[in-house]
Amino acid sequence: MKKLFIIILTVLIFVPKQNNAQDNGAVVAGAVGALAAIGAGVAAVEQMKERAELTATEWLLANNPDITSFSLKTIDFEGKKLKDMSSASVITFKIQEFTPGDKPELNGRKQVLLGFTSHGWINEYGIDFNKIKWFLIDEPEWTKMMVSYVKVASGETSDFNVKSTLQNGRIVNKGVRLKNKMTIPFYQLSGDMYVVTDYNNEMKFVYNEKSLGIFLKDTKDLVQIKRSSLIELHEFFFEE
Known part of the structure; x- marks a missing residue:
């Protein structure tokens, strides 16, 4: 919604103050139409986000x-476009348990739920x-996944060193940082170069310079x- 407000403000500022009321009206009408389309897109994405959360909750309960x-x-729903979500992608959820009570604090077990979508999950009939x-995924499994990912993304080969660095440091864009020092730098690859590792019977991890790729077998x-x-999920598990 913040982006929508900025667009509206921009239109109001730059719509020319013409003397010809008819021309000015046409410009405003066009701007209103464009904003309506943008608003419809924002509403559609927000509706999808709510439905995704409901479906994730139902899956968790079942x-x-x-x-x-x-x-x-x-x-991972912010900033997505409908056309980007129609293909295979992943929706990520943070889950944390708590003890019921008046104004309870989130202080229980943390887990991450990954929802991998297939091609065609959004079509002309809906979702x-x-x-x-x-x-x-719980914290031990997430740690295991990140150890595998960091190893394939860097020259580090020791599971112990990677795990220790991950648990005490933080993942950043260019590697894993520990106490303001880049302890494990990631490979610098071009956009069309990939490094692959076989993680388990269900998935492979694929590293390039921009993201963690997961290939579902x-x-x-x-x-x-x-x-x-990825950074937000890791900080969710290991924040102080």
Whole structure:
């Protein structure tokens, strides 16, 4: 909505103050039409975000009966366009449990839910949430995934060194930083170069300079987690 406000403000500032009321009216009408289209797009994405959160909540309730009180927040929906979401992608959610009470604090177990979408999950009939493959990941599994990712993205080979650095440092755009020092720098690759590692029976990790790519063996889809989302998820687990 902030972006929409900026667009509206820009239109109001730069619409020419012409003497010809008819011309001015046409310009304003065109601007209003454009803003209406933008507003419809924003509303559609917001509606999709709400439906995705509902579907994720339903999946969690159906598949994890031991989780009885939790918070679920979407991470990777901001800034997406409808055309970008129609292909294979991943929706990320932060989940944290808490003890019920008056104004409770989020102080329980943290997990991440990844929803991998397949091609055609958005079509002319709407959203097909059956085309989502779900992975619920706790801190040990996330650490294991990030160790594998950092190793394929850098020249580091020691699991122990990578794990220690990850748990005490933070992932940034160019590597893993520990106490303001770039301890494990990532390879500098061009946009069309990839390094691959076989993570488990379900997925491979693919590194290039812009993101973490995950290749799902079952659907044969290659999806990407934005570096900003990756950093936010890691900080979610290891923030002080």
